[in-house]
Amino acid sequence: LRPVVVIGVLIGALLPYVFGAMTMLSVNKAAQEMMHEVRRQFHENPAILTDPEQKPDYNRCVAISCQSALKEMLLPGVLAIFAPLVMGFIFGSHCLVGMLLGAIASGYLLGVMMSNTGGAWDNAKKWIEAGSFSIKDIVQGK
Numbered sequence: 788l789r790p791v792v793v794i795g796v797l798i799g800a801l802l803p804y805v806f807g808a809m810t811m812l813s814v815n816k817a818a819q820e821m822m823h824e825v826r827r828q829f830h831e832n833p834a835i836l837t838d839p840e841q842k843p844d845y846n847r848c849v850a851i852s853c854q855s856a857l858k859e860m861l862l863p864g865v866l867a868i869f870a871p872l873v874m875g876f877i878f879g880s881h882c883l884v885g886m887l888l889g890a891i892a893s894g895y896l897l898g899v900m901m902s903n904t905g906g907a908w909d910n911a912k913k914w915i916e917a918g919s920f921s922i923k924d925i926v927q928g929k
Contacts, residue, residue, distance in 0.1 A: 791878055795885025802870055802886070803894035806863050807901070813859030820851050 824847060834841040875883035 789881055791882045792885035795874060795878065795882035795887075796889035798870075798874065799886035799889025799891075800893035802866070802890045803897045806866055807897060809863040809866065810860070813855070813863070816859055817852065817855035820855055821848060824848055824851055
């Protein structure tokens, strides 16, 4: 086993986690922008909360979402495109194969873990929405 292959495997195993962290930070930034806009609309027009005739500015929220999606996903996209190119041209084909193997193995495990975590969050949300959540249940261990 060549050292350059091991380096490729280690860097490749790291890439899905870096990509996932970058996308989660991007979603956080977009959500923060959306929260500020909604709060601004509530502050400027409090009747939105009580009067069904008053409509919020949905177009502004959609624009924030679209702009943020395009702007924030640029860096993760660059990572996904240029990481294999840089590894292949600088360190050679053996390192590139190691990186791809590491990324596939690590990415598969990360995908399964995130999928299960998402399902658990969704189930918890539904459980709370159904009214099953109370401090008494937590204390009794239910």
